[in-house]
Amino acid sequence: MKQLNILKNKFFQNSLLLIILALAFYFVYYKRWEEQDASLKKAVYVRVKINDINTSMRGGPYFYYKYKINNVLFEDSQTIANTTMVKESKEKIKSNLGKYFYLKVSKDKPNYNDLLLEYSVIDTTLIQPKQGWKELPEKINSGYIRKDLFD
Structure with missing residues (x-):
């Protein structure tokens, strides 16, 4: 009889619902990131130009870019919140507008990508293959890597 009273308790019901929703969200979110990580293990690299920078976002500044794989144009953005660049002034961050970086793109799912901010493009004359x-x-592998964007 006492067990039935616990199940009728609103606090218990709300807590149980919250726990179930949190677990469901965690598994869906984790599955997406796990899938993206696995997909990026089979990746190619492309050169992207930073087209826009939004420094007013709550999650940190965002870099916006476009890229082409097999003649299909994609647009995306990535936060720089998890990089050392986020500690820089807005002016220094915005100075990257128009600069080129490398992007790691999944072969299977080209919308999965990772902007490699630690690899700025030195030689923009390199001809990029369509794929x-x-x-x-x-050149990047032979010592031209700029580890810190603001050296």
Whole structure:
């Protein structure tokens, strides 16, 4: 009889509902990130130009860019909240407008991508294959990597 009273308690019902919703959200969110990580293991690299920067977002500044894979144009954005760049002034962050960086793009799902802010493009004259590079261009691998964007 006492067990039935606990089940009728509003606080208990609300807490149980909240726990179930939180677990469902966690598993859906985790599955998406797990799928994206697995997909990015089979990736190509493309060059992107930063078209816009929004520094007024609550989650941190966002970089907006477009990229083309197999003649299909994609648009996306990525926050820089988890990078060392977020600690810089808005002026320094906005100075990246128009600069080129490398983007890691899933071969299977081109909408899954990761903007590689630690790899700014040094040589914009390199001809990019339509399907992207299988690995970062040779110049990047031979010591031209700029680890800190604001050196």
